[in-house]
Amino acid sequence: MKFPPHLLDEIKARLPCSTVVGRYVQLKKAGREYRGLSPFQAEKTPSFYVNDQKGAWFDFSANKNGDIFKFLQEKLGISFFEAVEQLAREAGVDLPKPDQRTIADEKKVRDLHEVVELTCRFYEDELKLSGGEACRAYIKKRGFLPETVKEFRLGYAPATKTALIAHLKGKGVSVEMMIEAGVVRQDEDKPPRDYFVGRLMIPMQDRTGRVLGFSARALSADQIPKYLNTAECEIFHKGHMLYNQHRAMKHAHSSGTVVAVEGHLDVVAAWQAGFLPVVGVMGTAITERHMDMLWYMAPEPVIFLDGDKAGKLAAERLVTNALPKLRPGNSFTFAFPTSGKDADEVVQAGGREALVAEIGKGVPLVDILWRRETDAAKIDTPERRAALEKRFDDLIETIGNLAVRKAYRTAIRSRLSSLFWQASRPQGGEKRMDKPTISAALDAMESAKERLLLGLAVEYPELIDRYGDRLTNVRITKPHLDAFRNELLRLAWSDKPDLSAIGDAFAPALREVHGEEEKDEAGHVIRPRGHAVRVMLPLLRYSPSPVYGGQVFEHTLTSLEIAAAEAEIAEESSGQIDEATERRIMALIADLRERRSANDELLKSLTEDGRNLRMAIGEN
The missing domain is CATH 3.90.580.10 (Zinc finger, CHC2-type domain)
Structure with a gap:
């Protein structure tokens, strides 16, 4: 109206x-x-x-x-x-009275809701009777407690084909209304029969808790399909449903997160285990309506998909469908159980703590996009690198929001730049591979960041004092670079700071991260001091301001800190998780989200400054 x-x-x-x-x-x-x-x-x-x-x-x-x-x-x-x-x-404002047609339509919808509610109560009662013994045994096998069964209104559709029809007729419901409500079917030239027969009944409720339809789980292997849903009708639309939304909503709003799993019984298992902001989608296809409903509950919902091939393909499809709808602050995180299990199996094996641990390993949408496009990509020729770049450009162009589109373009171009650079040069004196692989290039990226960080510290010694505490605490994975970092800090904080006093024991590390001056036999300089760091950051060849160098140092340092925090979350999530640890993990995840966003903005600024510098010196 x-x-x-x-x-x-x-x-x-x-x-x-x-x-x-x-x-x-x-x-x-x-x-x-x-x-x-x-x-x-x-x-x-x-x-x-x-x-x-x-x-x-x-x-x-x-x-x-x-x-x-x-x-x-x-x-x-x-x-x-x-x-x-x-x-x-x-x-105290009087609303206009609806016309007769509107009144009739609204009455019909109310009647359909009443039919579905009567049907739900019937299934609940049937579960308690002798005919529901096999269904009760299945529920017990799944580990669901009586209070859980009552909360989720689980029921049983009798094996006879007209039990529901007889029951609803006794309540004064016409067969026509039963058919319109999707609980009875009538095939051509055949008498009406119950739509659901011999199945575990799972009511589908809207966000107010009102029952709209059902998903029915088979109880034997010969029942096909495994799950049978209410047919599309005036009050039930599969693509508009999020199972358990009405229960999860307040917990999602209070916690700032919501997790979407594939199966309805996965939701029940997670809820019973104490993980409350959880909803289910009907199958692996997440519609645009689902996206809006999930974003209504939390800004970055976690999509928890089965760790099998189908789950990963579903994630990749969702990435393509989600790109046009992304907006500042709204995206998705993806979690795949490392064991290939579904959410219910994770809960059965390790309870709520195991589920929280798997969720903590989730990766952002941009990473799924990156992996999908680069995992099988060959980048050993300029044409192939250009093709990969164009695929990303075409996908990014589908993003509707200008700010998000710019952020993705900056982030992907940065990754591609690092990827192509790593793939095109030998690592550690090794012979260059004829066919560089994506995984080899990615493995080298963290080590390259550590070398760049320390090379910039040598190039701009004042940064050591400015970022002393953070430089002290950041994780350096290579032992010889870790020792070199400590030597830089020792010299910078001594009574007479002088990096030229770096001991001979650290000369190899200095050559690796910064590069000493090299001369030929005639005494001519063939490589100037700092040539190694200039290979890693070519813009240094044009003598940018120390401010620019400091910003690159800040971005690199933050990137390493983010990587360390991600490793910390993964480690803490791998063991027993109490409430205090869970709060700490969730706080770390929230902090990471903010730091990633700020670091991406800094990278965007650095990219623009670098472009302006190249233009100023006449380089395209």
């Missing part, structure tokens, strides 16, 4: 935005606005604002905004019509 604009304006005029929002958010006056903590995700610093003059609210942490109607829709999970009805009653 449509409402005239003047009526909506009248409701908003009588109910200030701060009054409606203030029932759910503790607001404090801040100038001409009100400020409070986001009601949609956890935060410590208020980023939620209400402006009564504009009649609007703005949640900068959750990237949401709207008027009083939109607020109730988002907060309570109700429809626009329901929000208008509720606020109109509060404001």
